[in-house]
Amino acid sequence: MRDKWRVPMHCSYIITFISDDRPGLVETIANTVRKCDGNWQESRLSQLGGKFAGLILVSVPQSGAAALVQALSDLNQGDISVSVTETAKKTTSPDVRTVSLSIIGPDRSGIVQEVSRALAGHRINVIEMDSKVSSAPMSAEMLFEARISASVPEILNVEQLRNSLDSIADQMTLEIEIA
Known part of the structure; x- marks a missing residue:
């Protein structure tokens, strides 16, 4: 019984x-x-x-x-x-938080590689990423767009992360926003 x-x-x-x-x-x-x-x-x-x-x-x-x-x-x-x-058994760390990044700019090779290298360098784990390349409305230039959700260590120096991403944005003519 x-x-x-x-x-x-x-x-x-x-x-x-x-x-x-x-x-x-x-x-x-x-x-x-x-x-x-x-x-x-x-x-x-x-x-x-x-x-x-x-x-x-x-x-x-x-x-x-x-x-x-x-x-x-x-x-x-x-x-x-x-x-x-x-699947692996779930393990969650209390010392992380989630952030969102949005990326947009002219499409070119290496965008994902550069951004993911910067994130890994700050011990940031990508949870989810959606990306696409589409034609810009006015110029028909090809635009790369991505949305990333990532887990970030609580001890992260956000200013250092912003500086790393700003450097990539400047080099590749991108807009990268962190929320």
Whole structure:
């Protein structure tokens, strides 16, 4: 009788996939997750360069974990490339806070590399980043835009970070704002 009330242990996995874009692709993955009693928790899906790619966080009872991993691996036999990775146990540090950065300016090679180097140099961890290149409304010049969410150590010298980012902004003709 005690087992009836026991909460089953769950595993969490990140599914990454890429495929030619087509109708039914998300449904194929969702059906596979559901057939193994998995629960789709969070995702980032996007069409990029004629392909459709995604990151999906799912949880599944431990009893169904092996079946889920196998079923998703079986999808690799088609036109979908799938990878499954077990998540790490969450560890949070009380000595961090979250900041947002926005970047905009003429598109050129090296923007992400320079900004990410400056962030890493200040022990800042990128949590999420969205970027795109689009045509400027008036000049049709190609513009790079990015939004970054990052965890920052409490002991960070914000003025030093601003100076590092201002230097990059000046060199690459960018606007970089920290919020």
